[in-house]
Amino acid sequence: MATMRDVARRAGVSAKTVSRVFNHDPHVSVVTKERVETALRELNYVPSTLSTTFRSGRAPVIGVAVPDIADPFFGALAKAVEAVAAVHGMSVVMTSLGEDPTREPAIVQSLLRQSLSGLVIAPIAGDQSYLDAWVARTRLVFVDRRASGIVADSFTEDDHAGAQLATRHLVEHGHVRIGFLGDSTAIPTSRGRLVGYRAALLDAAIDYDESLVVLGALDRRSAAAAFAALERLEEPPTAIFASNARVTMSLVPVLRGHGHLALAGFGDFPMADMLDPSVTVIDQDPAALGTLAAQRILDRLAHPRRRYRRHTVLPVELVERASCLSTG
Amino acid sequence: MATMRDVARRAGVSAKTVSRVFNHDPHVSVVTKERVETALRELNYVPSTLSTTFRSGRAPVIGVAVPDIADPFFGALAKAVEAVAAVHGMSVVMTSLGEDPTREPAIVQSLLRQSLSGLVIAPIAGDQSYLDAWVARTRLVFVDRRASGIVADSFTEDDHAGAQLATRHLVEHGHVRIGFLGDSTAIPTSRGRLVGYRAALLDAAIDYDESLVVLGALDRRSAAAAFAALERLEEPPTAIFASNARVTMSLVPVLRGHGHLALAGFGDFPMADMLDPSVTVIDQDPAALGTLAAQRILDRLAHPRRRYRRHTVLPVELVERASCLSTG
DNA sequence: GCCCGCTGTGTCACCGGTGACATGAAATGT
C-alpha cells in the first residue's frame, strides 16, 4: 500500500505537502495541489491510521467488554455503542468476559494495551481496582453494573425498582409465595434485584423466606434443578420472579412441564410475547445504555475537564403480559 | 503510563536491555535482569501494542463485518471469532454493515485502514470488487455469503440443500401450495434458498408459482403485509417456507392470527421450540462459521504460501418440530 | 531600501518497541 512518501516522490514534493493536500490545508498552490492529487489518485493512496494512532498514543477505538457478546441484551448494547462510534469515525473492539471473574483483569487489560480512547464495560468481577492505573489514561464507562474499587462513570438500570415493580405486580395478582430465581449474587445486578424483590415483599407485609431464593439457574438444565428445589418445599411458590432474561428463558420449558405458575422476569427477550403464556417482563433498554456510554466517552474526550454526573440510573418499566395472570 | 525507556532509566540500562528482559532473552546477566525486573514492577510497566503494531504494519486485530451484530446469528458468529482470536492474543473489531449496500465499501474500508490482520465479512452488497486492493494485504474470509467480484476464502452454509430439505419436508406433509417468504433476493443467501425451494418443488413435480414468492418481510409489520399478499391469492398457500430466522420470527405473530398454516424456516432461533406450535427449522451453525473463518485467518497468517480450499460449504440439518404438522 | 507579514514549501523530530549491528570484555582454544 502506498505511503505518503510514495505519493510525495511521484508528485515531486515533500511528504508534508502531500499531508497538507490530503488534509485540505489552504496553504498549497493550485498547481502543486493538482499534481499531488493526481499522484494520490494514481497510487490509490489510503492513509494508515497506524502512524497517527501511534503518534497520538490513542487509537480511534472504543472497547466494549461484556459478559457475552452473543447475548441479545449485550448485542443490542454493543450495536448502540458502535452506531455512536461510527458517526465519529471510530471503531469498536469487543470482547466477551465469559463466566470466570478471575479472568476479567487479564482480558480487560489486554484490551487496554491497545490504548483505546475509551472502554465500555459491564464487568463480571466484584472488584475493578485493577483498573486503577488506567482511569487517568482511558475513559472508562461502566454499564449495567457499577464499578467497584475505583471511581468511574456508570449507566445502569434501576434493578431495585424494576424487581420491586415486578414482585409487587405478582403480589397484586394474589401471590404470597413468590420464588426468586437467579444466577449468582456475585453479580451486582442480581444483588440489586434481590433487594428490590425483598422490598416489595416488605411493602406487602409478606415475610421473607430465604428458601424461596434459589440461585445458579444458568441454562435450561440448571434452571430445572433450581425449580425442582422450589417444588420440593413444603409450601412451594405459586409465582416466580426470574432475575434476568437468561433465567427467564431457561425457565420457560421448565414451567411448561410443571403446571402453570405465574412468572415475571427481569429483561425482555425476543418472542416473549409469543410464548404461551406470554411472559410478563421488566423492559430494559440496552441500546440506551450503549448510546449513553459511548456518548459519555466522546464527551469526555472532547471536554476533558468538564464535570459529569458519575452515576446515571435509567428507569425501567413493566410490560404486562399473560404469564402473571395464571395461578398455580 | 511508563514506557520501556522510563524503565530503562530507572534501572540504569538501555531500553533494549529492558526489551530483552521483558521478552525473556537469555543473554542478560542475572544481576541486570533482576534490576530491570524490579524497575518493571515498580513502574508497573505494561507494553503498548501501538509501537509494535506500527512497526510491523499489522495490528493484532481481526475485523468482523456483519449486517447486524445484534442479530443472534451474527452474535454467535462473532463470539466464535473472538474466542479463537483471544487464544492467539488477538482482539476483534466489529462493525455492523446495516441495510444499505451502498454504504458497505465505506464502512469496510474504514475498518481496513487499521491494518487488520484479517477480516471476516458477511457482506450485504452484491459486489466486493472494491476490496481488490486489499486482497494482497489483508486476509479476507467471507462467511455466510460468498464474495463476488474478487477471489477470497469463504465458509457458507448449504442454502440450497437446506431450503430444499425444508420444502421437501413440507411437501411430504401433503402441502402443494407452499409460500416462500423472504427478505430480498439481492442477498445471495436468500437467492440460494429460493433456488433450493424451487428444486424441491421440481423434485415433487409441483409447478412453480411465482405469486407464492413474496419478499420484503423484514419485521412484523412487513411480514404481515407480505403474508396478506399470499392470503389474497385465489389459491392461498397451506404452508410457508421462511427464508431466514428473522422472517420466521416476524411471521410467528402473523400466523397466530390467521389460522394455522404449516411453517418451516431457515435458521433456528431462541425459543423456537417453546412456541405453540414449535417451529420446524433448518439448523445453522454460526459458531462453526466463525471458528472456521478465524482459524483460516490465523492459518494464512502463519503459513502465507500454503494453499487452501477456497470455498467451504457446511451442511445444515432439519430440526423437525410441530409447525410443519398443522395444516390449513 | 528596510522591515514586516504572508505564502508556499521543506526539514526535522517524534511517538516506543525491537531487529540489525557494534563494541568491549571475558572466556575459551591452541
Next chain:
DNA sequence: ACATTTCATGTCACCGGTGACACAGCGGGC
C-alpha cells in the same frame, strides 16, 4: 600468550503521518 569465540550490553534506525519550525520569495507600507 595470543587468536577466536561467546556473552552482555549499547547504539541506531525504522515504521508513517504530522506539529513545530525554518526559510526563501514576494508585495506593501513607511
